Amino acid sequence: MNVASRLPNSPAAVERPLQSDKPPFLGFGLGLRAQHYDEILGGNPPIDWFEVISENYMLPGGQPLRVLDRICERYPVVMHGVSLSIASTAPPNFEYLQGLKDLARRVEPKWISDHLCWTGVHGKNLHDLLPIPYTSEALDHVVSRVQLVQDFLGRAIVLENVSTYVQFNNSEMTEWEFLAELSRRSGCWLLFDINNVYVSAFNHGYDPMTFLNGIPADRVVQFHMAGHSHMGTHIIDTHDHPVCEDVWDLYVAAIKRFGRVSTMIERDDNIPPLDELVLEVNRTREIAKKVLPPLGKQAG
Amino acid sequence: MSDFARQQADFQRGILTGDDTVLAEILDSPREKRETLYGVYRYAYGSRLVEALRNDHELLHSYLGDETFDEMGHAYVKARPSEHPNLRWFSQGLPEFLRSAEPYCDHPVLADLAALEKALNDAFDAAEGELLDLTAMAAFAPEQWNDLTFRPHPSAARLDLSTNASAVWMALKNNETPPDAATLEEPARILVWRQDTTPMFRELPAEEAMMWDEAANGIPFGVLCEMLATYDDPDGAAARGAGYLHGWITSATLTAVSAD
Numbered sequence: 135m136n137v138a139s140r141l142p143n144s145p146a147a148v149e150r151p152l153q154s155d156k157p158p159f160l161g162f163g164l165g166l167r168a169q170h171y172d173e174i175l176g177g178n179p180p181i182d183w184f185e186v187i188s189e190n191y192m193l194p195g196g197q198p199l200r201v202l203d204r205i206c207e208r209y210p211v212v213m214h215g216v217s218l219s220i221a222s223t224a225p226p227n228f229e230y231l232q233g234l235k236d237l238a239r240r241v242e243p244k245w246i247s248d249h250l251c252w253t254g255v256h257g258k259n260l261h262d263l264l265p266i267p268y269t270s271e272a273l274d275h276v277v278s279r280v281q282l283v284q285d286f287l288g289r290a291i292v293l294e295n296v297s298t299y300v301q302f303n304n305s306e307m308t309e310w311e312f313l314a315e316l317s318r319r320s321g322c323w324l325l326f327d328i329n330n331v332y333v334s335a336f337n338h339g340y341d342p343m344t345f346l347n348g349i350p351a352d353r354v355v356q357f358h359m360a361g362h363s364h365m366g367t368h369i370i371d372t373h374d375h376p377v378c379e380d381v382w383d384l385y386v387a388a389i390k391r392f393g394r395v396s397t398m399i400e401r402d403d404n405i406p407p408l409d410e411l412v413l414e415v416n417r418t419r420e421i422a423k424k425v426l427p428p429l430g431k432q433a434g
Numbered sequence: 435m436s437d438f439a440r441q442q443a444d445f446q447r448g449i450l451t452g453d454d455t456v457l458a459e460i461l462d463s464p465r466e467k468r469e470t471l472y473g474v475y476r477y478a479y480g481s482r483l484v485e486a487l488r489n490d491h492e493l494l495h496s497y498l499g500d501e502t503f504d505e506m507g508h509a510y511v512k513a514r515p516s517e518h519p520n521l522r523w524f525s526q527g528l529p530e531f532l533r534s535a536e537p538y539c540d541h542p543v544l545a546d547l548a549a550l551e552k553a554l555n556d557a558f559d560a561a562e563g564e565l566l567d568l569t570a571m572a573a574f575a576p577e578q579w580n581d582l583t584f585r586p587h588p589s590a591a592r593l594d595l596s597t598n599a600s601a602v603w604m605a606l607k608n609n610e611t612p613p614d615a616a617t618l619e620e621p622a623r624i625l626v627w628r629q630d631t632t633p634m635f636r637e638l639p640a641e642e643a644m645m646w647d648e649a650a651n652g653i654p655f656g657v658l659c660e661m662l663a664t665y666d667d668p669d670g671a672a673a674r675g676a677g678y679l680h681g682w683i684t685s686a687t688l689t690a691v692s693a694d
Contacts, residue, residue: 300468
């Protein structure tokens with residue numbers, strides 16, 4: 135018997151889009167940050183759900199995990215990572231993936247997300263969300279990695295578009311075409327970061343609406359809303375300011391295209407008191423209420 | 435190597451070493467040159483990692499001030515690029531770097547201060563463990579005590595400091611002017627642990643530090659008392675050993691006792 139004939143085809147050779155139920159609509163949430171632990175646990179802020187940075191809780195023990203356990207008892211939680219490095223050409227870090235899986239077992243998140251980017255090769259980690267060329271070679275590579283990660287975790291993952299500052303001269307397609315194909319071929323869901331679309335569109339000189347309209351509406355399960363720093367000739371995705379009016383306008387357009395999508399405010403630096411962020415969360419809720427028909431009357 | 439892999443290697447090398455090879459594959463934007471746009475990644479790399487060092491070593495940062503700390507931080511980033519996916523562990527090698535790299539190794543208080551902060555950070559998110567309480571000790575008959583062995587709580591760690599870094603730490607923590615750095619005649623023997631969620635430390639007398647170290651190695655209580663007898667009054671050794679043990683249990687540094 136030819137042993138090779140009994141082996142499954144290699145992941146790269148077979149398209150296996152994971153068929154999974156679309157994650158539920160969670161409402162209007164916030165990124166959990168340590169500065170707000172006491173206020174959240176001591177009060178009852180009007181926040182529907184929390185997104186936690188996975189790596190902040192991939193720890194042996196102590197206060198962060200104890201707080202996380204208490205948050206999970208009271209709110210729906212999703213896990214959002216920064217180190218999956220799904221587009222890296224280096225071998226996957228299975229120790230990291232196991233840590234992610236262990237944390238998911240504890241948190242029971244509604245979904246697990248990370249970014250369409252890479253963070254390092256050759257054993258190094260640059261701790262940044264680095265850009266990729268939009269080529270068929272890169273697409274094949276990322277599709278196979280997403281399939282591997284989904285098989286390892288036993289669930290579909292959610293991938294986010296990142297803010298980019300450079301474009302490569304060998305790109306063969308647009309970012310939105312790449313994302314749409316990635317989602318179609320791998321079965322992953324999409325986290326549509328509205329601020330990142332705005333930042334990348336400004337940096338590369340295209341219309342953010344073109345990006346928005348190029349994303350398949352049925353694949354988007356989450357919105358990120360965040361602030362940035364405008365440098366005049368380019369914008370840097372710093373998450374250290376309130377959401378700007380242009381991004382709020384884009385949010386309205388996104389709701390019109392994608393419908394009812396779990397939305398959250400993401401703030402990572404210059405973190406204000408919780409009340410200030412709750413106001414932004416309330417604004418996401420109010421805009422959605424105005425733009426969308428009431429639940430039960432929505433088509434489909 | 436595929437084109438994609440080669441391009442990633444070039445992109446990374448450009449950030450880590452300043453090599454400009456990858457610029458040939460990057461486009462100018464409508465408003466800005468590619469050098470500036472790629473420079474966003476170069477700048478972010480160093481500043482993000484130095485910021486992580488600042489967060490993990492708040493008091494070393496206070497001690498050195500912004501300029502010197504950042505200069506030291508960038509030297510560390512260059513010498514020891516991150517190899518772990520979690521930024522939490524990036525600063526782990528800082529004490530050793532400060533102990534071995536010029537000019538910082540000429541000021542041993544810096545490595546000691548970093549080592550103390552690292553130990554406290556490690557205690558903060560160390561694994562959970564049961565806490566041994568005094569009632570568990572009461573369950574053992576007097577004739578069993580010689581055979582008792584102890585297991586430290588996962589958050590507990592010992593370190594020896596050759597300088598007065600603990601006094602410097604204390605002053606900085608209280609927003610006071612730190613004492614002049616000084617090398618001690620005998621190392622300060624420090625025990626670090628987590629009480630509930632708060633990392634703590636205290637300096638141990640020499641014989642208590644010896645007893646802790648040996649207890650952590652699994653030496654039974656009876657032998658520990660014999661060892662204590664070589665440090666001070668032999669007749670009081672068992673009482674001193676019991677006293678130290680009582681202190682460890684009430685301050686939540688032990689997780690288990692066994693009479694096997």
